[in-house]
Amino acid sequence: MSELLYSCQREQKFTQPDWAINAVIYEMNVRQFSNEGTFMAAAEHLERLSKLGVTILWLMPVFTIGQSRRKGTLGSYYSTQNYTEINPEFGTITDFKRFVDKAHSVGIKVILDWVANHTSRDAKWVETNPEWYEWDSENNEIATPFDWSDTAKLNYNSAEMRAEMVNSLQFWIDNCAIDGYRMDMAMLVPMDFWEKAIEQLKETHNDLFFLAEAEGPQFHKVGFNATYGWATHHLLNSIAQGNASANDLAQMLRNDAISFSSESIRMQFTSNHDENSWNGTEFMRMGDAAEQMAVLTFVLDGVPLIYTGQEVGLKKQLEFFDKDVVEWTDGTRQEELYSALCALKNTHPALRASTQGADIVRIDTTNNHNVMAMKRVIDNRKVIALFNFSNNGADINVNDNDFQGEFSQLLSGEKAYLNNGQHFYLPPYGWFVYYN
Numbered sequence: 001m002s003e004l005l006y007s008c009q010r011e012q013k014f015t016q017p018d019w020a021i022n023a024v025i026y027e028m029n030v031r032q033f034s035n036e037g038t039f040m041a042a043a044e045h046l047e048r049l050s051k052l053g054v055t056i057l058w059l060m061p062v063f064t065i066g067q068s069r070r071k072g073t074l075g076s077y078y079s080t081q082n083y084t085e086i087n088p089e090f091g092t093i094t095d096f097k098r099f100v101d102k103a104h105s106v107g108i109k110v111i112l113d114w115v116a117n118h119t120s121r122d123a124k125w126v127e128t129n130p131e132w133y134e135w136d137s138e139n140n141e142i143a144t145p146f147d148w149s150d151t152a153k154l155n156y157n158s159a160e161m162r163a164e165m166v167n168s169l170q171f172w173i174d175n176c177a178i179d180g181y182r183m184d185m186a187m188l189v190p191m192d193f194w195e196k197a198i199e200q201l202k203e204t205h206n207d208l209f210f211l212a213e214a215e216g217p218q219f220h221k222v223g224f225n226a227t228y229g230w231a232t233h234h235l236l237n238s239i240a241q242g243n244a245s246a247n248d249l250a251q252m253l254r255n256d257a258i259s260f261s262s263e264s265i266r267m268q269f270t271s272n273h274d275e276n277s278w279n280g281t282e283f284m285r286m287g288d289a290a291e292q293m294a295v296l297t298f299v300l301d302g303v304p305l306i307y308t309g310q311e312v313g314l315k316k317q318l319e320f321f322d323k324d325v326v327e328w329t330d331g332t333r334q335e336e337l338y339s340a341l342c343a344l345k346n347t348h349p350a351l352r353a354s355t356q357g358a359d360i361v362r363i364d365t366t367n368n369h370n371v372m373a374m375k376r377v378i379d380n381r382k383v384i385a386l387f388n389f390s391n392n393g394a395d396i397n398v399n400d401n402d403f404q405g406e407f408s409q410l411l412s413g414e415k416a417y418l419n420n421g422q423h424f425y426l427p428p429y430g431w432f433v434y435y436n
Helices: 039-043 046-052 093-103 125-129 161-178 191-202 215-220 231-239 247-259 273-279 282-299 332-347
Strands: 001-004 027-028 058-060 064-065 079-088 109-115 118-120 151-153 179-183 209-212 226-228 267-268 303-307 360-362 371-378 382-389 394-399 405-409 415-418 422-426 431-433
Touching: 001 247, 046 093, 046 215, 046 332, 079 093, 079 125, 079 179, 093 161, 093 209, 093 431, 109 209, 118 125, 118 267, 161 191, 191 215, 231 247, 231 282, 247 371, 273 282, 273 303, 282 303, 282 332, 282 371, 282 382, 282 431, 303 332, 332 405, 382 422, 422 431
Parallel strands: 027 058, 027 303, 058 109, 079 118, 109 179, 179 209, 209 226, 226 267, 267 303
Antiparallel strands: 001 360, 064 079, 118 151, 360 371, 371 382, 382 431, 394 422, 405 415, 405 431
């Protein structure tokens, strides 16, 4: 029996920007993206990314970086010295404006990475308004969150600081026409700040997009369009390592259907800057299952993320505080895969996010422990995906009335004729995606 795991049709309202429902997000690490590490050099890749199918470009923080207790030679992106000043490592504000204009000209929206929890220890605000920070009485200095020794913890009891934070966010919207923000460590900032800030920013630009680096339905309730699918990501790692099964993924989807509004957009990913630099590449964490997990992030509900270099199969961990350029090697297989996945995500109505997309229905097979077979169907437009999460081959029969007719096969483009009850062989970590 087929089983509805996740319904996208629980609410009729739709408040997401129209351009977000078929989106593919690309996280750009400007420092490591080119030898020059500048906006102008990165701009040369925008047409390529547009052709790949990227529709939202998330830039890691572009602001000046503090010198005090700086980590490495270049410092952490996430140690902001001045919220309204461009890091000279990347160029000038004029260069940035040109970069955004070019992105818009090729159909790509731009969102900025914003660190609202803390600044650098020698930030502009430390000099002008030290009362905007929390105090560490034990060490008689401005507080440092966790072991982030190059940062200073902001005090959200200060109404003046909150107002200036919103003004700084507004600055980039008004002066550079950016399309939204990815909010770093959003769970560390009071929820009432997010609610008021997002509401205020959307008053004049109602199609802004806000992504929270956090997980939980409460972030959607205060105005965030999207949140991280962290739990899904960790489960995909566990499945790839043989510590979880297809049934565990089915249960997670059931749980998400209960916890999250169907309006909520979840960002699905196999890597990002934190995962790559600190926990290893997807190939290190997921091994032979890395490819199928990338495919899965595109067919699950939400929007998928591609991190810098993933589209060419980057197999090294990038340094975080020093120069370490991506090796733009011949990644033909990966480029073909991501291009096909993006094209499907950009155009197929069943894969739209939020309430605009199709439900996720699990298709019954003769090996439900190792095999996840699913369908997403809307207006008789179908996407059917099969994944073998085992290092052994899987012989299965697929039983579903929608598993019938002529389909195109992702990547190969070949025609496939499917029949209800059909026998399939899935190789170890093998996958198939069919669509009409």
